[in-house]
Amino acid sequence: MTLFGDPAIWLPLAFAALMGLSILVYVILDGFDLGVGILFSFATDAEKDRMVAAIGPFWDANETWLVLAVGLLLVAFPAAHGTILTALYLPVAVMLIGLILRGVAFEFRAKTTGSQKARWNLAFFLGSLSASLSQGYMLGIYIMGLEQTATTVAFGLLTAVCLTGGYGLIGASWLIIKTEGRLQTKAVNWARRSLWGVILGLGAVSLASPLVSSRIFEKWFSFPSIILLAPLPLMSALLLFVLWTALKHLPDSKDRWSWVPFCITATLFALAFSGLAYSFYPYVVPEKLTLYESASAPESLFIILLGAIFVLPVIIGYTILAYTVFRGKATELTYD
Amino acid sequence: MEELLLSRIQFAANISFHILFPTITIALGWVLLFFKLRFNATGDDRWMAAYRFWVKVFALSFGLGVVSGITMSFQFGTNWPGFMETVGNVAGPLLAYEVLTAFFLEAAFLGIMLFGSRRVPNWLHTLATFLVAFGTTVSAFWILVLNSWMHTPTGFEMRDGVVHATDWIAIVFNPSMPYRLTHMLLASGLTVAFLITGVSAYRRLIGDTSKGVRLAFKTGIWMAAILIPVQIYAGDLHGLNTLEHQPQKVAAMEGNWTTGPNVPLLLFALPDEEARENRFELAIPNGASLILKHDPQGVVPGLNDFYAEDGTPLHPPVAPVFWSFRVMVGTGMLMLLASWGTLIALRRSGGIDKLNPWILRGLVAMTFSGWIATLAGWYTTEIGRQPWLVQGVLTTKAAVADVPAGMVASTLAAYLVVYAVLLAAYMTVIFRLARKTTNTDARPHSGAAQVSLVPAE
Numbered sequence: 001m002t003l004f005g006d007p008a009i010w011l012p013l014a015f016a017a018l019m020g021l022s023i024l025v026y027v028i029l030d031g032f033d034l035g036v037g038i039l040f041s042f043a044t045d046a047e048k049d050r051m052v053a054a055i056g057p058f059w060d061a062n063e064t065w066l067v068l069a070v071g072l073l074l075v076a077f078p079a080a081h082g083t084i085l086t087a088l089y090l091p092v093a094v095m096l097i098g099l100i101l102r103g104v105a106f107e108f109r110a111k112t113t114g115s116q117k118a119r120w121n122l123a124f125f126l127g128s129l130s131a132s133l134s135q136g137y138m139l140g141i142y143i144m145g146l147e148q149t150a151t152t153v154a155f156g157l158l159t160a161v162c163l164t165g166g167y168g169l170i171g172a173s174w175l176i177i178k179t180e181g182r183l184q185t186k187a188v189n190w191a192r193r194s195l196w197g198v199i200l201g202l203g204a205v206s207l208a209s210p211l212v213s214s215r216i217f218e219k220w221f222s223f224p225s226i227i228l229l230a231p232l233p234l235m236s237a238l239l240l241f242v243l244w245t246a247l248k249h250l251p252d253s254k255d256r257w258s259w260v261p262f263c264i265t266a267t268l269f270a271l272a273f274s275g276l277a278y279s280f281y282p283y284v285v286p287e288k289l290t291l292y293e294s295a296s297a298p299e300s301l302f303i304i305l306l307g308a309i310f311v312l313p314v315i316i317g318y319t320i321l322a323y324t325v326f327r328g329k330a331t332e333l334t335y336d
Numbered sequence: 337m338e339e340l341l342l343s344r345i346q347f348a349a350n351i352s353f354h355i356l357f358p359t360i361t362i363a364l365g366w367v368l369l370f371f372k373l374r375f376n377a378t379g380d381d382r383w384m385a386a387y388r389f390w391v392k393v394f395a396l397s398f399g400l401g402v403v404s405g406i407t408m409s410f411q412f413g414t415n416w417p418g419f420m421e422t423v424g425n426v427a428g429p430l431l432a433y434e435v436l437t438a439f440f441l442e443a444a445f446l447g448i449m450l451f452g453s454r455r456v457p458n459w460l461h462t463l464a465t466f467l468v469a470f471g472t473t474v475s476a477f478w479i480l481v482l483n484s485w486m487h488t489p490t491g492f493e494m495r496d497g498v499v500h501a502t503d504w505i506a507i508v509f510n511p512s513m514p515y516r517l518t519h520m521l522l523a524s525g526l527t528v529a530f531l532i533t534g535v536s537a538y539r540r541l542i543g544d545t546s547k548g549v550r551l552a553f554k555t556g557i558w559m560a561a562i563l564i565p566v567q568i569y570a571g572d573l574h575g576l577n578t579l580e581h582q583p584q585k586v587a588a589m590e591g592n593w594t595t596g597p598n599v600p601l602l603l604f605a606l607p608d609e610e611a612r613e614n615r616f617e618l619a620i621p622n623g624a625s626l627i628l629k630h631d632p633q634g635v636v637p638g639l640n641d642f643y644a645e646d647g648t649p650l651h652p653p654v655a656p657v658f659w660s661f662r663v664m665v666g667t668g669m670l671m672l673l674a675s676w677g678t679l680i681a682l683r684r685s686g687g688i689d690k691l692n693p694w695i696l697r698g699l700v701a702m703t704f705s706g707w708i709a710t711l712a713g714w715y716t717t718e719i720g721r722q723p724w725l726v727q728g729v730l731t732t733k734a735a736v737a738d739v740p741a742g743m744v745a746s747t748l749a750a751y752l753v754v755y756a757v758l759l760a761a762y763m764t765v766i767f768r769l770a771r772k773t774t775n776t777d778a779r780p781h782s783g784a785a786q787v788s789l790v791p792a793e
Contacts, residue, residue: 057447060402064435064443070409071435074420075428082417086737089414093747096407097754103403104758107396111765297500300425304432311436318444325448325455 007302012295014305015076016284019069024273026065028170028266033059035171037102037128038164039190040121047183048121052106054178054330059106061319063099076301079294080284087146088138095134101127129164136163143209143276145286158204165197170269173262176250178330184258188250191261195247198265199240202272206233209279213287216279229278236271239264340736342744343415346751348718350407352711353755357401359710362476362521363528364394365469367555368449372465376458385548386555389773390532393766395450400762402443407751415744416725418735423499423726426492426507427482434478442471473521480520484513486726487717488581499729511581515574516717522567523713526671527706529563532556533678534703535770537696540688544774553688557699560675568668572627578717579628582727583637584650585720588657590624592638599624599636607654612640652722656715664712667705674702704763 033055040048074081085092105124109117140159144152172191176184210217220229243264250257282290295301368390375383409431412420420427448456448464456464491506492499501507533556539549579586591607591614592599601623605614622632629635642651678695685691725732 057451060399060446061440061443063402063406064439067406067409067439068435070413071431074409074412075424075432078417078420078424078428081413081420082737085410085413086417086739089739089743090747092410092414093750096410097750099406100403100754100758103399104761107399108761108765111392111396111769296428297425297498300429300501303429303501303504307429307433307436311440315436315440315444318441322444322447325452 007298008292008295011298011301011305012076012291015072015295015301016281016291018308019072019076020273020277022065022069022072024270026062026069027273028269029062029065030059031167031269032170032174032262033062034102034128034132035167035169035194036175037124037171038132038168039171039175039187040125040128042190043183043186045121047186049332050179050183050330051175052109052124053332054175056106057322057326059103061322063103075304076296077284077291077294078296080289083285083289084142084146087148088141091134091138091141095131095138098127098129098131098134102131103127132164132167133160136160139163142286143205144212145288155204155208159201162197162201162204165194166201166265166269168194169198170262170265173265176258176261180251180255180329184251188247192244192247195240195244198268202236202268205272205276209276213279215287219279229275232271232275236268239268239271243268338741339739339744340733342741342748343736343739344732346744346748347408347411347415349748349751349755350404350411352714353759354401354404354408355710355714356707356759357397357404358472358476359524359527359706360397360531361394361401362472362524364390364397364531365465365472367528367532367559368394369462369465369469370555372462376462382547382551385546386552389548389769390552391450392769393531393535395446396762396765398442398446400758404755414739415737416735417737418730419725422497422730422735423486425499426485426489426501429501429504430478430482430485430507434475438471438475438478442468442475445471476520476524477517480517481508481510481513484516485510487516487721488512489726489729494729499726512574512577515570515577518570519567519574519713522563522570523706523710525563526560526567527710529556529560529675530671530699530702530706531704533560534700535766537699538703538767539770539774541693541696541700542771542774545689550688557675557678557682560671561679564668564672564675568672571668576628578720579637582720584639584642585652585657585717586628587637587639587642588652588654588720589661589716590628590636591654591658592624592636593640595635595638595641597625597633597635598622599628599634601627602658605658607658609654650723652720657720660712660715660719664709664716667709667712670702671705671709674698 036051036055040051043051070081073084101123105120105127109120109124112120137156137160140156141148141152143159144155148156169191172187172194175187176191179187210220219225243261246257246260246264250261252258280286282292284291284294368387371383371387371390374380375387445464445467448461449468452464453461485507488511489499490510491501491503493502494500532552536549536553536556540553575586575589587593590599591602591605593612593614598621600617600619600621602614602617602619604616604618606616607614624636625632625634639649639651639654642649644650678691678699681691681695682688721727723731723733725735
């Protein structure tokens with residue numbers, strides 16, 4: 001255990017990295033599921049079936065990354081888990097009810113017809129929407145240091161709309177890969193429109209974070225970190241431009257480039273996430289509690305890490321298997 | 337106090353709703369594997385028909401289990417921050433192992449199991465079915481390890497008011513774990529047995545004469561008849577284990593106030609905690625002593641022995657434990673009667689077709705009886721642990737969050753509405769699936785007769 005120096009230092013750091021990875025994977029993977037749910041309201045009934053087929057085999061495993069992320073917060077940083085979740089009590093409840101509705105609507109809509117099905121379609125849309133909005137709101141309040149005043153709530157509402165836009169973008173990008181014909185053209189249009197939400201959101205978060213926290217201001221605009229950090233916004237701007245151009249030329253006749261928007265969007269998410277992670281390190285509750293203060297005992301963390309090192313590659317393996325089995329354009333989903 | 341009670345009700349509501357669905361998926365996964373293996377061995381498509389019907393129920397139950405389970409992982413933090421702060425060093429790794437070893441396995445292969453039978457080779461589809469069933473059981477293992485540890489904690493030491501793990505083998509194989517795990521797995525098996533029997537009886541009643549229904553009915557009723565005596569025996573062993581480690585819980589289950597020999601088995605009573613006695617007792621003399629000590633002279637612990645030095649009771653609230661226990665045992669006895677009665681009637685009448693329709697209707701009424709017994713059993717053991725959250729280590733009161741009662745009450749109301757709607761939808765959809773499958777698969781003799789047999793919802 002002393003292989004890498006003091007375990008009370010490197011173990012919390014390793015767990016913060018694992019947790020960060022789980023959140024990022026969750027935001028990308030369940031982000032596209034939730035995004036497809038939000039776009040549901042703009043689709044015809046036949047398109048809705050196809051859209052659900054595009055995410056049906058995956059959503060369950062995608063949502064498990066949220067369980068892993070909150071589980072890691074719970075087990076590795078129990079004090080932070082309590083503080084963050086009691087502060088976000090109401091938005092967490094809204095998100096959970098949203099995720100419940102979204103998850104069960106998948107199953108129920110497949111087993112009903114007519115007006116019943118229309119009702120579950122609505123539940124699917126509303127569940128996806130409220131889960132996305134509350135996640136965005138929580139992100140905003142978290143950036144604002146978990147305080148709820150008129151200003152922070154307003155900022156929370158802004159990030160709520162922007163993250164929802166982001167999910168819409170990645171959802172539309174996923175549909176561009178998984179669909180063809182009219183629905184694919186529609187998805188390209190949806191992606192173009194949601195792009196504005198993403199630009200607005202990235203801008204708002206980038207402006208607000210240093211203004212709220214003098215520590216973050218310090219971290220961003222002092223020498224030499226400003227040079228080290230500069231590639232992040234520059235790359236994001238470049239990627240946004242490439243994405244914009246790509247969406248203008250899609251769908252292409254041979255469907256060779258349909259994967260481009262999804263990859264760019266996922267990279268954008270990863271860049272934004274690393275920026276946030278860099279800004280908040282070493283705090284896990286902004287400005288109040290560091291990773292090291294809130295970590296569990298090293299012996300317990302070590303036991304979990306041991307399991308994680310063996311199991312995570314296996315998890316990644318069968319995740320890849322599942323995506324390979326259901327690769328290609330989405331077709332009708334049947335149990336047969 | 338109000339906060340504590342509301343938080344407890346909210347968590348109890350969520351965990352009660354949640355447990356309904358794993359109780360089905362744990363055993364149904366193995367039943368599906370059985371159907372699939374029978375199909376592989378015989379090539380008889382009717383096994384596959386049974387598989388295709390029940391895999392839909394599995395998918396529905398699994399989805400409900402996942403979403404309600406996510407709620408719980410958040411409520412550890414929102415409602416009980418003191419739990420992880422005090423015992424996180426033990427609970428954390430156990431929960432993490434559940435997510436790592438079980439959740440991803442189930443979730444990844446569920447897609448292949450549900451939608452992949454035409455996309456992957458048959459062996460991979462069978463393997464996916466096995467891995468999903470295996471995953472649900474592994475998940476049950478870890479969560480029951482943690483729950484059992486909360487009842488009979490071992491393998492730890494306290495440092496500065498925080499639990500630190502010292503012996504993981506002792507933690508995982510804590511004294512009540514083998515009994516609780518066995519009892520729960522059997523409960524899952526019985527719940528599924530009655531679910532399958534009930535739905536198959538319903539399909540038979542509305543005119544489905546296909547062989548798929550017969551096979552499922554036979555599987556269900558035999559499963560019930562075999563598992564129920566095993567469960568009664570396992571439950572008895574579990575009770576004896578509880579007597580050893582949590583005597584105050586057994587005292588509440590028996591409604592016994594004073595420690596002594598010749599304690600009767602109460603069939604009915606109204607325990608009165610103010611007066612510390614029972615009213616309207618109806619009892620079998622020496623019954624409790626016989627069951628718990630296998631001796632009419634056996635000494636059974638009484639509730640009056642469990643007091644803190646300052647006079648506050650250290651035993652659970654008596655009436656809820658006493659009654660939950662009787663509901664569980666009563667449902668179990670009914671299951672014994674129903675399964676063996678049906679088997680005998682089947683032998684006498686010579687097959688499901690000649691079976692008295694009232695027997696089938698009775699089995700339809702018992703479709704969800706496993707849920708009642710399972711919930712009653714969990715209430716017995718969990719309320720029976722109060723006032724402790726972790727026996728002897730942490731009280732429930734010390735773990736509750738400092739959240740305004742109004743906020744807990746409003747979210748509780750929202751959860752309850754959602755759960756009520758979902759539960760109604762779940763039960764309706766299962767019977768609707770049964771009707772739909774019957775209408776497309778079976779060839780009914782007369783459409784009119786079939787419609788008139790469909791009960792109003």
